Every structure is written in structure tokens, then in C-alpha cells.
Amino acid sequence: MNGDPNKRNKNKYCRFHRDHRHGTDECYDLKQQIENLIRQGKLRHFVGRDHKDEKLKGKMEESSQPPLGEIRVIIRGTSTGQSSKSKKTYLKVVQNVKLSGRSPRTRSMDEPAILFTDEKAEMIHHPHDDAIVITLLIADYTTKRVLVDNGSSADILYYPAFQQMRFGRDQLCPVCSPLIGFGGMKVQPVGTITLPVVVGSYLQQITKEVNFLVVDCSSSYNAIIGRPTLNSWKVITSTYHLSVKFLTEYGIGQAQGDQLAVRECYLAMMALDE
Incomplete structure (x- = not known):
């Protein structure tokens, strides 16, 4: 324990530190040790499992499963033009953004946030x-x-x-x-x-x-x-x-x-x- 031993509260005793200052149930170091052991899986039979935790684990296992396939949708519009060149340009613009990781136009930090309130x-x-x-x-x-x-x-x-x-x-x-x-x-x-x-x-x-x-x-x-x-x-x-x-x-x-x-x-x- 840190601090001057002569100034510690003698009415409180920590069984983890085997010294006076605070009670065992108040000991921060003890709680940290227990959490570390739980993470290592060494206290499984002492830890109660919540029903919600089981559900969450089940959902995580489901989400980790690979998809059965991929379904695509084609949206037809008139914005791309009719020529082959204009269609290639239409795709290339987005591909360039994906490769560079940024859009040619970036948002100004001075722009206010747009919010919708319950009022x-x-x-x-x-x-x-x-x-x-x-x-x-x-x-x-x-x-x-x-x-x-x-x-x-x-x-x-x-x-x-x-x-x-x-x-x-x-x-x-x-x-x-x-x-x-x-x-x-x-x-x-x-x-x-x-x-x-x-x-x-x-x-x-x-x-x-x-x-x-x-x-x-x-x-x-x-x-x-x-x-x-x-x-x-x-x-x-x-x-x-x-x-x-x-x-x-x-x-x-x-x-x-x-x-x-x-x-x-x-x-x-x-x-x-x-």
C-alpha cells in the first residue's frame, strides 16, 4: 500500500494486502486481479452467466457465419448518358474515390451540424x-x-x-x-x-x-x-x-x-x- 503507515485507518483491514487502510471489499487492486483472472478463464465456475449474455453470444456466432450468397440490384436511370464513354466515366469517378479514400470535396469544419429534434x-x-x-x-x-x-x-x-x-x-x-x-x-x-x-x-x-x-x-x-x-x-x-x-x-x-x-x-x- 502507498502512503505513510502511521496515518492509515487502523479500523479497516484488507485481507488482500494484509495491511490496514481500507476494507477488503473496497480494495481496487483485488478487483483488478479478479477481473484479470476472469478474462483468463480461470474463474468460470464462480461466474454466473446472464441470459442476455448467452443471447448476445448466440447473435455474435450467427453474425460470424459466412453469407449464403450475394444478391445484387440494378438501378436504371438517365443520369449516366447513353454513350459507352459516359458509362465508364460514371463508374471511374467512384472507383477513384474508393482508391484515394477521400472525396474531391471535403466537409468544412465550420459547417454547423444538421439536427432534428423531438420538439x-x-x-x-x-x-x-x-x-x-x-x-x-x-x-x-x-x-x-x-x-x-x-x-x-x-x-x-x-x-x-x-x-x-x-x-x-x-x-x-x-x-x-x-x-x-x-x-x-x-x-x-x-x-x-x-x-x-x-x-x-x-x-x-x-x-x-x-x-x-x-x-x-x-x-x-x-x-x-x-x-x-x-x-x-x-x-x-x-x-x-x-x-x-x-x-x-x-x-x-x-x-x-x-x-x-x-x-x-x-x-x-x-x-x-x-
């Missing part, structure tokens, strides 16, 4: 399985019923909304490749058009040009914002909060989903199917 969730009716439907300013038109779709590889503007913006069909650029839906159904876009889009509210907002595929088919939505634009905005989505957040020059911007509009869109789609 905001209280404004939403729970439980829910609603999509995120927001309002955007597209080509200076306040456009409601815009679906935020992380699963879409394209930004889509439906033809009725395109007509309400008073654009002519001659302003569309032709497009060859079709859109392929969940069930393999193909839809041929009318064309493409690039329009300015504003997300957020002043001053926390982003204004960017978005290349929309204009589609002439029935939908309760006016537009769909997919991964190309969500990634360019560096958007973080929370389906639980029905909200999207993003960084701007003046802080964190937000576009809150409209839960009532979501359910109206759902009912309208059901009516179209009927």
Missing part, C-alpha cells in the same frame, strides 16, 4: 407512414405538392404543372431514354427543361437550376425532386419529422412537409386508380 416531431401526427411533400418556387411559380423522393434517379415535372407555368412544348429538349418504374413499366418523357428552383425561406434558402424530365401522365403530384437535386442541395431528410434540411450561406435551411397535402395526394391517387 419538431410533436407537430406531426404519429404514428404515420406519410411521404415528404413540400412547396417549392419553380420558375417563379409557388408549386405545391412536390414529392421528395430519395428513390428517384430523376427530377420530374408533370405536364399539367408545366402547362400552368405557361411554357410552350417547343421549349422542351427531346429525350430518348424512358423512365422505368418499380414494376418495370416504361414511361416516355415528353422532353426535358431546365428551370430555376428555390427551396427554403429567406434568408436560409438555395436557388439552383434543375433539369426536369417532363412527363405526361396522371399524378396527384406536380413534381418529384429526386436524388440529382437532393444531392446538389446536400439535403438531409427525416421521414419521421416529414422534413428536409440543408446548409446555406446564412445557416441551416428547412422545408417542412405538409402532412395534410400528403394524405390528399394519396386519396387522389386512389381515386385515379379506381
Whole structure:
């Protein structure tokens, strides 16, 4: 034991150190010795096994087993272009990032963290399985019923909304490749058009040009914002909060989903199917 023997508490005796200062049950060194022996497997018959520990061990053994095989999925989209060269470039960019271990663009340490709090969730009716439907300013038109779709590889503007913006069909650029839906159904876009889009509210907002595929088919939505634009905005989505957040020059911007509009869109789609 450390310290002056004359100043130790004589009322306490440690059977491990065989000296006075602290009690045996308070002895830190003894506890460390016991833990070391347990790790070495020398005190197995003295240590009680908890049921949870057994379950955890079983899960660890299951996770260590090799997989039965590998299932891949192919996502088709129009972002890669049609030429063989553009497809090779599309793959090579990601391969370069994997080899170097870093992206060409690195996050600034000064950027604030984007957080979603429970306080905001209280404004939403729970439980829910609603999509995120927001309002955007597209080509200076306040456009409601815009679906935020992380699963879409394209930004889509439906033809009725395109007509309400008073654009002519001659302003569309032709497009060859079709859109392929969940069930393999193909839809041929009318064309493409690039329009300015504003997300957020002043001053926390982003204004960017978005290349929309204009589609002439029935939908309760006016537009769909997919991964190309969500990634360019560096958007973080929370389906639980029905909200999207993003960084701007003046802080964190937000576009809150409209839960009532979501359910109206759902009912309208059901009516179209009927």
C-alpha cells in the first residue's frame, strides 16, 4: 500500500494486502486481479452467466457465419448518358474515390451540424407512414405538392404543372431514354427543361437550376425532386419529422412537409386508380 503507515485507518483491514487502510471489499487492486483472472478463464465456475449474455453470444456466432450468397440490384436511370464513354466515366469517378479514400470535396469544419429534434416531431401526427411533400418556387411559380423522393434517379415535372407555368412544348429538349418504374413499366418523357428552383425561406434558402424530365401522365403530384437535386442541395431528410434540411450561406435551411397535402395526394391517387 502507498502512503505513510502511521496515518492509515487502523479500523479497516484488507485481507488482500494484509495491511490496514481500507476494507477488503473496497480494495481496487483485488478487483483488478479478479477481473484479470476472469478474462483468463480461470474463474468460470464462480461466474454466473446472464441470459442476455448467452443471447448476445448466440447473435455474435450467427453474425460470424459466412453469407449464403450475394444478391445484387440494378438501378436504371438517365443520369449516366447513353454513350459507352459516359458509362465508364460514371463508374471511374467512384472507383477513384474508393482508391484515394477521400472525396474531391471535403466537409468544412465550420459547417454547423444538421439536427432534428423531438420538439419538431410533436407537430406531426404519429404514428404515420406519410411521404415528404413540400412547396417549392419553380420558375417563379409557388408549386405545391412536390414529392421528395430519395428513390428517384430523376427530377420530374408533370405536364399539367408545366402547362400552368405557361411554357410552350417547343421549349422542351427531346429525350430518348424512358423512365422505368418499380414494376418495370416504361414511361416516355415528353422532353426535358431546365428551370430555376428555390427551396427554403429567406434568408436560409438555395436557388439552383434543375433539369426536369417532363412527363405526361396522371399524378396527384406536380413534381418529384429526386436524388440529382437532393444531392446538389446536400439535403438531409427525416421521414419521421416529414422534413428536409440543408446548409446555406446564412445557416441551416428547412422545408417542412405538409402532412395534410400528403394524405390528399394519396386519396387522389386512389381515386385515379379506381
